[in-house]
Amino acid sequence: MEKKSSGIMGGFFKYFVMIVVLFISLYPILWVFISSFKSVPGGLGLPEEWVFDGYVTIFTKLNIGQYFLNSILIATSSTIISVAIVAMSAYVSARMEFKGKGLITAMFAVTLFIPSISISFPIYRLLGELNLKDSRIGVIFIYSGLGIAVTYFIIRSYFLGIPKEMEEAARMDGCGYTATFFRIIVPIAKPGLATAAIMVFLNNWNEFYFASLLLKSKEKMTIPALLGQFTTAYSKNLNGMFSAIIVAVVPTIVIFCLLSETFVKSLTAGAVKG
Template structure:
């Protein structure tokens, strides 16, 4: 069986005017996306961002915020907390979602539509609506103020988006590949781990990266579940710069810059998986 990759989407088929419009649109979107980040970076080098607002360059470069973040607040400890919580929850959630998405996408069973609808319906439930039952459940399980409690919440959060991405990618893989694997003696689990999983890696990695960035940037549950300061994740740490009487904007902006660096690096390293997943880069026979 001849296997070939689908052609990637390009703009070579557009007219000159169409290409110019596309480039102008991409430039505008880039400016809009980078606007707040550039503003925060510039403000982090100002001694008093309120005295020098906007995009005005600082009259004097001030590194006190960065020194305070690494030396006084020991942000590396909170980085470790975020990495442990985010990675563990991503591994657990993506493993479960990949298996369930594979069954839904590749097999026929009674109630398949209901199962799919139930999983996707979680996309429309806001986190605030689930605050009391989830918080009460975490307390009853005895995992309040523990990283395991946050991991439990993150593992069960964002199921709909990851399921949608992975299921749709599984659906693009020809069934002939599975049939050939069964003929060669592979069982259902071996077919998934040895054949389907490597082919669907772009879709699975896309869902994993999106889940990681969502967990890394999550503030609502991290500030509610974790109480002890040494257990906080980096988003919850930002509240330490604000008191009832004042806000340390220089330290706050410096911490924000440090916090957003890991997701940016992760996205740059895994951007090829996004391209393959969004362009339908599976195989066809």
């Protein structure tokens, strides 16, 4: 009752909530950002003297470019593989009639209930047997399979929305099944595929558990795995750690700010349609 729509209380309350949200979302990152310029990082307040040692160290000694390259390589390949594989299954399940069709959707849905950490030991062992433990291929392989349920539902619902006439016309012109899929369906479904791909890429770019579990040699690590190292190995180089956090999160934040509407679409697609 007190919060009558146009009352001062109502307006004040709204802005209070918004300020709280902005504070908890941004302050931790800002704190690290400001601290990274202090000669002794940490504490409240602004730096007395601005130093750039940390950034110099991570670009020269730590060779952070290599970690970015690993992350880009691993996240990009796993996203392409994952989206391609899921799109093929989703297309068949959205368009073809066959026995056990329901099983395909059930199969993808069931993966939602299988936590990757609870099954991580068999996966770890399997990769050991395939000699893929400390290798980027092994990580790409695992990442291709993570989160396939949401990808499947996003892509499938997009395929279901494409009019069947498109394919029928293509078939009339003598286009085979495979050619129809790649030449007609994929180009039409590009927005849906992109929505799914952004989400898969984001998850794989940020994935920490398997990256830290599997990648032991430094030259193969992704950015999150590198950050994990800082809890022990580099903890003496505080400037380096603070700068590394900033360098690790800034690209994501910048891209998000530039393409926020695209991201918003990707982040909502799974739950709204699935």
